[in-house]
Amino acid sequence: MNLLNAVIVGFKEIWAHKFRSVLTMLGIILGVASLVGMSALVKGMENGMKEALVAIGGLEKVRLDENDIPAYQRNLADQAVGCTMNDVYALQKSAPMIKMVTPEMRLRDVTITRGAKFFTPYVFVGTWPNALEMNQHIVEHGRMFNEIDDELARNVCIIGTDTRDALWGSPDDLGYELNPVGQRVSIKHQPFTIIGMFQHYESERERKVRELAKLKPAPVHTNSPTRSKGWGKKGSSYVYTLKNSTVYIPLNTMWVKFRSTAGSNNIPDARLSALSVKVRDVEKLEQSIQQAHNVLMHTHKGIEDFAFQTQEDWADNINRAIKNYRISGGIIAVISLLVGGIGIMNIMLASITERIREIGIRKAIGATFTDIFVQILVESVVIAIMGGAAGLLTSMGLVHLLAYLSPTDNTPQITLNALAIAFAFSVGVGILAGLIPAFKAARLHPIQALRYE
Amino acid sequence: MALIEVRNVSKLYHLGGEEIRALDDVSLDIDAGEFIAIIGPSGSGKSTLMHLLGCLDSPSKGTLRLDGTMIEKATAHQLSRIRNQKIGFVFQFFNLLPKLTVQQNVELPMIYSGLSGRERRERSLAALKLVGLENRAGHRPMQISGGQQQRVAIARALVNNPKIIFADEPTGNLDSNTGDAILELFRQLSREGRTIALVTHDPEIAAVTPRRIEIRDGKIAREVDARLAGLDRSSRAPQTAAAASPVQP
Incomplete structure (x- = not known):
């Protein structure tokens, strides 16, 4: 069985369980969106700090x-x-x-x-x-x-x-x-x-x-005495x-x-x-x-x-602050992506249990360990890729929402790097999540799988 | 050399520390072109024998040779390739994939043997024509009758031009009329030179085959060969028939 066939089978399987697949993808979508959104926020802060650095002469x-x-x-x-x-x-x-x-x-x-x-x-x-x-x-x-x-x-x-x-x-x-x-x-x-x-x-x-x-109406005059607020x-x-x-x-x-x-x-x-x-x-x-x-x-x-x-110290401070934001935000986003991956693994395990008989039939007519392994893995990766792609779209909306919620802060900026890293991460998570279910499915003995009710 | 050579094969299962001999020292030959029935009551070991002959399982003891390949030494991967290329299965419960169309079900073995899409379509249509279902190619298994489903399963078993077809209670889930039609299809395939092994508990069904092997308690209890008795006029010499194959591209 070649890869194209596996991908087609994977898509059919996902299409057959639309709601379940979307729920599973949601984990990845949120993970990717939070990763991209976080990096966009940090990038916005970095831009603001670099602007100040340039303002004093660079x-x-x-x-x-x-x-x-x-x-x-x-x-x-x-x-x-x-x-x-x-x-x-x-x-x-x-x-x-x-x-x-x-x-x-x-x-x-x-x-x-x-x-x-x-x-x-x-x-x-x-x-x-x-x-x-x-x-x-x-x-x-x-x-x-x-x-x-x-x-x-x-x-x-x-x-x-x-x-x-x-x-x-x-x-x-x-x-x-x-x-x-x-x-x-x-x-x-x-x-x-x-x-x-x-x-x-x-x-x-x-x-x-x-x-x-x-844009706001003029402040209402109160009776409190005017004062400097520091x-x-x-x-x-x-x-x-x-x-x-x-x-x-x-x-x-x-x-x-x-x-x-x-x-x-x-x-x-x-x-x-x-x-x-x-x-x-x-x-x-x-x-x-x-x-x-x-x-x-x-x-x-x-x-x-x-x-x-x-201004080296200043630049160093900027870089250090950015690095800290990036690490703390990145850890949270990666954890949410991993949670999404666990969701995929869970669904794939449930899915292969449902399809033990199908796997038995496929094995009886000549599917090898590799054939079944690739089929299940591709399914998991397809879910992750679709989730990742949807996550990238969601992240655009999320960034707009962030800019709207805090209009006075630096504008978050999506970078191509962040998109690429988030997408690669989601695919990697999909592969990791698919490995165990794929191995379990591929290892099934054809007779026991055929007898499974 | 026979197509299948079974020599002193045993199959042991361990159930709760107790050793169960599903097959006990069975020896048997099946020639190319033969139409053979393996009969026996449930639990007699006939299914175990079929699984071993069909390369779904490996024997605990003894040697098993299919078309010159030593099965007992083959890896799981090699067994998969052999099942794909040399063996066709027809099951009691049809075992079609409900999400695929009739034609896609028939194409499945060819996907695993890596044939091109065009060749798969041509050969699957030819196989469906052979079982008389070419006009049902786009249906789902659930949309056609049980007898038709079993025909699809037979088309799937035939499509890779296997050396031997195993049918495990192929009529067990059908009413007698459709069952007879399926048996007639097998007889026709046999006349065209296919090697077919029918596994059943029903002596009436087994009666359609010239050669019958009766299994009891994991051993061959009785072997009947109508041709040796000179009673079966329809049987032909296996060599003359082996070449004819309707699905040859």
Whole structure:
């Protein structure tokens, strides 16, 4: 008996017991659907986390900060130079594995005022125009300052949406999107012109919450006093909050207007707060950092007063979290698939008991052990394959349902891999479940099987 | 050399520590082309003998040779192949598969011998024509009468051109008229040169065959061969008839 015949016989057998077969398949359908749904959820979470990682500049961005001098060099502390523009030029000239260098000069507790309104951004930085690319900023209105603005130390700034929201009002308050380009503000009592504004950064979750809120009617006013409900809401998307609360001015402006008089004891302080570099090839992150380190050891006169900060930990955390979700979800889904497999085995055992006589007849007219074994196994596998295929369809519906039930979470995403693995698993379970019944059926003695009533 | 050579065959069963001799030292030859009846009351061991001759079982002792193959040494797989290629069975309860059509039932042995679909259809139709049921090919076994079912079973037994056909009480479940018609069919097949062994408890039925072997308590009690007595004019020499086969493709 060839395989095609076995498959046809298997289909007939399943068709003859439609209800029973569907019930049996249900186990596999649910197992496959839960496996695919679980992996789609995890994939959605992964997408959200990776998005945040990209938002801070991606894995290829490495920050260079000042650091405490190691103990054995403490005696050289007086000669430590810190991060300066020398480092920037040296890296540009001598570190080919570094694609881009961006100097940053930061000022703390800067207040931007417009009339009676004021705002203190988290990040107030003098930098180069390439900070736009370095930190993955997108300009929504106006423009980024350019090299000429920097060269001439113009009083221009580009702001994040938080500054606009605080000084003029957010789109929700005003009812329209205000474009602040061209407006004048005062930063530390210096007049500045806003020449650009970044787009509003938010995670998929925040965007969905906002869109959902639009659809709902306005909140009913209660008599309870207005209050701040804490930072819990913003905590989850710290990255985006930080980006929205950013103000950039040209590096030279920062140096000329603020920093040259702001050093301790009014001595000009030419040091940079930090510098960001972008490596050419993330695969060679280790070597790139080593190269940058070697260059910097020259400019720092051999004193290691700096340290590198990468996003590797962040990426590792993402991967670890994803792996945990995957393992715990996978175990549950696989168990439910196994339960489905046990269901198949149960039905196949019942089915061969019903068909002992048929097996006896088939054996009497010449079916071998292999013929019967293959026939029963194929039946079991056919049930599993049909269940698996139906499960894949069900999983599409399940994923839509999941997205509908929790509209604010990351959209679950079905991957081809997940489909393939779930389907392969269901077929494997079908084979495993069919083995014992097939063996029992094939081993039947023809005479005893024929006599069975 | 005879088609079937049975030499000192015994079959023992163990039931609750007690040894039961279903067959005790039986020797017997069946030539190609013979029409033979194995008779005996129930429990006499005639069914056990048929199972051994039909390669459904292996003997405990003795040797059994079918068409030159030593049965007692064959594996289960080889026995299956022999049953498929060289033996046809007709049972008392027809033993057709109810879910398959008449034609599919007849095709079943050929599926296990690996014939192509086209050849299976041609040969199964030819076999059904031989038993006069070609117009019932698409029916289910439950939709035709008992006599017709038994004819389908005979067609199934014939379809692989076996060396020998075993019929176990083929009329046991039929009324006497249909039973007679079935017996007439067997007689006709025998005239065409088929080797047929009829197993029955009924001496009347056994009377249609020229040669009768009576089994009692696992032993051959009596053997009657009408041809040796010169009484049966219709019997022909086995060699002349063996070649004729209506289902030959």
